[in-house]
Amino acid sequence: MSTPLTLRSAAEALAAPLPPLLAEAEHLATAVLLGDHGRRRAGTGDTFWQYRPAQPHDAARSIDWRRSARSDANFVQDKEWQIAQSILLWVDQAASMSFRSDDNLPTKAERARTLGLATAILLVRGGERVGLTGLRLPPRRGEAQLMQMAQLLSQDGDTDYGAPEAQGMLPHSRAFFVSDFLGDIQPIEDALLRAADRGVGGALLQILDPQEEAFPFDGRTIFESMTGALQHETLKAGDLKSRYLDRLAARKDRLQHLARTTGWQFQTHHTGQSATHALLWLYGALEHHA
């Protein structure tokens, strides 16, 4: 039932995370200085690249008279080649991401959204076009796009574990997936292979809570997934620790292997660590293969 009152309060609740999310992402993004982004060769663009002696094919109006006046030859000012990339991101919004082991830590979802949006901000500032996978938000540039993206990212999914959507990826664009990758591996594998088929490169960022790495449990315990759909009971949780860790390592290994075969990059980030670190890695990973 959506009376104006409930609608309003729901809308407020929905909108509440937006400004902080944006602000936090902006804050994170300011930590990275742009300057890495140019293509390092002459081409069409706005910024100065170099002076070169004028060639016969250069139009007279392209001659830089100020420079040429200081010598006998004529010079042409080259601009740095800038080309906009399309970058698609997928941030896991499933219930498993809303886990946090400590009130002082952000949830995995918060961290993932912040990182995703901060990367998007950086890329938009760098002149790239950014969008979400799965045809929800086609790549565009500009602040409006960021606002829209923030809104879409703020939604929570209701499944236990998320799977990346590989639709809507432009050929030879770039993409990055942020998730805990704890769910079924098959959809992830499919998505990656499909992306690789289209020549899409990118990065996988696995976000884990420190507790998921440490497994500090003991005694008789019933483990439940975030929605409660999955349950596992044990009488001695402490005994499971090594086997759990083995499985986690195997999962990471598998993801690493997948990434290597598809030309992606893989990294694990813990919510206990600084977000900047992950942002730099993410930004660098996207930049690297551009």
Place this chain on the structure above:
Amino acid sequence: MWSIGPIGFAAPWLLLGLIALPILWILLRAVPPAPIRRRFPGVALLLGLTDDDNQTDRTPWWLLLLRILAVAAAIIGFAGPVLNPQNARSGAGDLVIILDGSWAGAPSWQARIDRVDMLLSEAALADRRAAVINLNNLPVGDIPFAAPNDWQNRLPNIQPQPWQPSDVVAWFAQSNERFETYWISDGLDWDGRTDLLAALEERGAVTVFQTPRQIVGLRPARFENGEVLVSATRSPIGNPLDTTVTAIGLDPAGVERQLATVPLVFAPGEPIAETAMVLPPELRNRITRFEVGGTRSAGAVSLTDDALKRREVALIAGRDDREGLELLSPLFYLREALEPTADIIDGTLDDILLANPDVIILADVANLAGSENDAVLEWVESGGMLLRFAGPALAASDQGRIEEDPLLPVRLRSGGRSVGGAMSWGEPKTLAPFAEDSPFFGLPVPDDVTVTSQVMAQPDPTLADRVIAQLTDGTPLVTRRLSGEGQIVLVHVTANAEWSSLPLSGLFVQMLERLAVSTRPATPDEAELAGTTWLPGKVLDAFGRLEDGSALPGVSGEVLAAGVPSATLQPGLYTGGDRQLAVNVIGPETALNVAAWPARIAIEGMAVLRETALKGWLLSATVLLLLLDVIASLAIGGRLRGPSADVAAAAALMLLLAPQAEAQTAEEFALRATSEVVLAHVLTGDRETDETAEAGLRGLSQTLFRRTSIEPAAPLGVNLETDELAFFPILYWPVTADQPLPSRAAYGKLNRYLRSGGMIMFDTRDADTARFGSGSPEGRKLQAIARSLDIPPLEPIPSDHVLTRTFYLLQDFPGRYASRDVWVEAAPIGAEQVEGMPFRNLNDGVTPVIIGGNDWARAWAVDNNGRRMFPVGRGRSGERQREIALRFGVNVIMHVLTGNYKSDQVHVPDLLDRLGQ
């Protein structure tokens, strides 16, 4: 009450609950600990993992045991267990509880009273009338029967007395009621005890409460062969007993101290132990009492009187030229008379005076050297006794002829006289009986004492008062004059037998005794004491404590002579005239006998096993076990080591570490103060001043940060009393008129700080109104503060002081005010200016203080936003003054941190260059 061994139960049927324990065991065993539910996204990875074994679905046996124990403790606890349950004493009719109440019971008096208390409680339960009677303090009138509760309230008033009961049978005979008797005996036999027992048995049953205890009585100490012999008797006689005897007396400062302690060992089967104390006379004369160690009773204390005191007597003879003629020596008879009872000192007068003897005897010494004269006079004035004997030398000298000599009691006529000799008329003179006011009064005058020669006193109005012994013809034989607190006595004959036969007689010794030159032997006999009255000085109570007895009535000599302590003769020290007599509980012959009771009398012990209710203990144990169970269950269930366990651990740690919070803050303070350079100011207690000082140092810190390589952290306020000072290079101390002076400990800290290279910058903040040293309130406070500080000589900052060039070249040191009165440690004397140098060569030492009143903190002060807080001066010149103030601050900190680096001659060329010279 149903009981097992020493434990009884109030509700024994509850113990049936223990049968249920095995059932509980089985029940508990079947129930495993409840699982915890945890949200955990990683569960996807856990699916399919199985447990290794199924051990923990059963509760572990030790946890079961813990719980069973807890339940068992609860059941037993509620059953009301009592340790040593007391079965009430049966009996009916009136009850009389008799206490011996003598000194022998004093050490365990409280136990006796507790026992009486318990007997009264039982009597109250049995609804009997009771009376408690202390045999040493019999109530007036009939036996005072009353409700036992009344008596219980009166019990604290019943105290033992330091003597044994007497005349008690008659008191009980005055009524003929029948009653049962409980007799709390002290364990010592006394006269009339059996009579009383017989009298009481006529009235009803008698039960005796007595515990065999070792009772030790200390007998009076005696002096024999230079040793003090201390002996003690005991009862009952049995096993060997090791104890100690302590001699107690006043030290020269008048404080009571233990002067000596010797072991006293009773051999097995021996009733008496004796030990000897060898003490120097000085110490021995100070002893006021002996005590047996570890016993609190009057019998274990023995007071000493004059009998133990031995006076120190110095003997000096005028001429000693006839060596070998012992019997003619002027000191021979004196020595013989005094040796048994006094300590004799020989030596020169100077040495003797150092030893401060009680008596100095000058035998035929006419003249003393001037300084000796004064010294002896001073000694007499302060209580010494100078006893002089005449002789040829004195007779021949002019001493005391014209006017009275200060060291002679009377004026003397020259020459003396001789009677009864071959060349003179008349018979040798005999002694007249002693006058009543003479100290010798009462001594029998033997007929055979004759005087043939004497020195004569000049007739004088005062002569009659000074004569204390005279011859039959009325010429003085002994004269005495009081001088200050002491006295001077002249015997008008020689100390040897040349002039009279007095030294050969027993009278000579008695006279010396009476003059208190020698000590009187032992206790005076009854005849001697007859008719005298003695006043109690200090008296002993039953516990052996000395109390003031001046409120007690005097005691006649006859009673004293008997020496048996009673209600009329409390043990203690009695004074009569200049003599002291001690009455002790234990006399030299007193024997201690165990009170023996006929076989028909029931004897019970004094010791009582108290009823102890164990319910509380057991229930506490239950709670404790349950708490343990909680912890153990949590541990088993994994809740202790789980992710939320850190909260519990933190809480537990908080509980454990709470007392260390103080230490933590001290540590934090130290960390804050030492991880960076920190400027500090002294907290004055005035909030505004403290805030200003902090703001000032903040401003200075910022300036330092910007302009120099010193990068201080935020300034700290320092509490002189609690904080460590050693961390700070400088303390800025704004002086307020009303701040408290630091404590002694704080001064110690400050002086240590100054000595170890710290600097204190005193700011009286009154340079606008006062000059240095003038009497502004702050100035006076500064003087008060600095009085106990280790501050060197000061001088105004000289123009070549290193402070003028440690960073900036300065000649003015303004703060908010621009007074030139800023003082630092004075340059060492002899610091010379070398020709061509801009400053003297003063290389060592950072000034420990800077004292001024320019209110620097206000000039430096900035608020949190970096804005200046206080205006300085006016307009541009004011800003310039603030700038100079900041530069001075920079110079001060540089000076503190780099010392006299800028005084180093290496810098001279540069400085010369910059100074434009």
